[in-house]
Amino acid sequence: MRTHLGLLGARHGSALVFAVLTLLVLMALSVVLLSAVGTESSALLQERRLTRLREAGELGLALRLLELNGGDLSTTPQSYPFPGVSVEVELSVHGPNRVSLRATATGLELSSELHAIAERTEIPVFSKALAANSELTLEQNNEIPHAFDSGIGLPGSGNLAGAGEIHSNGTVEIENYSVVQGDVSAGVSVELENNTSIAGIIRSPSIIAESTQAAGFDYSEPRLIEMPLRDAEIDTALSTFAALGLTDAGNVSVSSGDTLSLGPGNHLYHHLDVSGRLELQGPLTLMLEELDLANSAVLHATGAITVLIDSGSATGLKLDNGAQIFLPDRGDGWADAHFEIYTKSDIKIRSDGNAMGAPPRPVDFQIWMYSGTEIKFEVQPKIFYGTIYNPGGEAEFSQQTAFFGSIVADVIHLRNFETSGYDVALQEQLTMLREHFVITTLSTRTEVSP
Secondary structure, three states: OOEEOOOOOOOOHHHHHHHHHHHHHHHHHHHHOOOOOOOOOHHHHHHHHHHHHHHHHHHHHHHHHHHHOOOOOOOOOOOOOOOOOEEEEEEEEOOOOEEEEEEEEEEOOEEEEEEEEEEOOEEEOOOOOEEEEEEEEEEOOOEEOEOEOOOOOOOEOOEOOOEOOEEEOOEEEEEOOOEEOOOEEEOOEEEEEOOEEEEEEEEOOOEEEOOEEEEEEEOOOOOOOOOOOOHHHHHHHHHHHHOOOOOOOOEEEEOOOOEEEEOOEEEEOOEEEEOOEEEEEOOEEEEEOEEEEOOOOEEEEEEEEEEEEOOOOOEEEEEEOOOEEEEOEOOOOOEOEEEEEEEOOEEEEEOOOOOEEOOOOHHHEEEEEOOOOEEEEEOOOEEEEEEEEEEEEEEEEEOOEEEEEEEEEEEEEEEOOOEEEEEOOHHHHEEEEOOOOEEEEEEEEEEEOO
């Protein structure tokens, strides 16, 4: 079953269609605005045509940025300020994410026709073991092993589903005995040194490799990965819950030996400080500013759990000093629980993560983070299964953590990282619409008036 990432917010289809329509009509008009002089050579006419198309593309990008800002196109002109130009449009709408049209523009001694389609297709949210927007650093004894398929079972020697790949839209730095079993790609540069080993291809416009083994070097620019922010969706989730008008239970402490049980429904707290046992039975949504689990605390959860963290402090979720997340086995080795965490504050894990009990499939432990936040793992050899999406913030791991799933962040820094196994099942389980419409020109025709 495919899950579409929508969170709680959806774009207005009419605004999206209008944005695409505006862009495509501008592309048609760009052909008309080449020149008012019919005596120009055909070569110069073609050169001007390409120039105008590029300018229309830049304006189209501005429109798409407006579209991403909640679909607010109020500043977009409703008419096209080109005197002497007549435009006719035949539009076919095939849904909020696909439009086709045939636009004809005449005037300024030119006649142009454009037939095109514009669509937003689905792409995986998590397509690599590690994906950074700006910087990806592997420092000292890190390993990115072969990928696995959670649809087959737990990771292990009998569950190999390709190589673990890493990518950065910016830079990648790998050093000090780090190993990557798959490809390494970067939009700006890759720098490797001091006995690093890459089993796949290194692909980047700039590659510096010292004391490095690799299957090959490709100096072309790789395809960049779209990583749109999810701030608006997180804000919507928080405001929707707040609109329920629940009574805040305030600050609650659960001492060692005590248990707090929360059943199905919605729960609102200010601060939960747990040193004992916290039991969550879904379907359940818990909203709070801070959740601290410490001193051998145990979080026991079953069913669908959503945690919303809107913190006024720097760190909204902490696992410290022996705290554990216990998830019971559903019968096939995977946990009988589904976690989704949406946070506007940092997460700090200095304990065992979710290694206790049965591990969740990576798709069943999702962490979605607000811009400017950081998730930090500082644990001795423990295991964590899940997905982390923080394209506007940082993810830092140290002290031999084993992570199975996928990580997306603006900046990723790994040090003494035991292993990071990518789950290929995520490509189908979590998808999102492309950030921009892709425009495909089917045909064009331009005639110069005699």
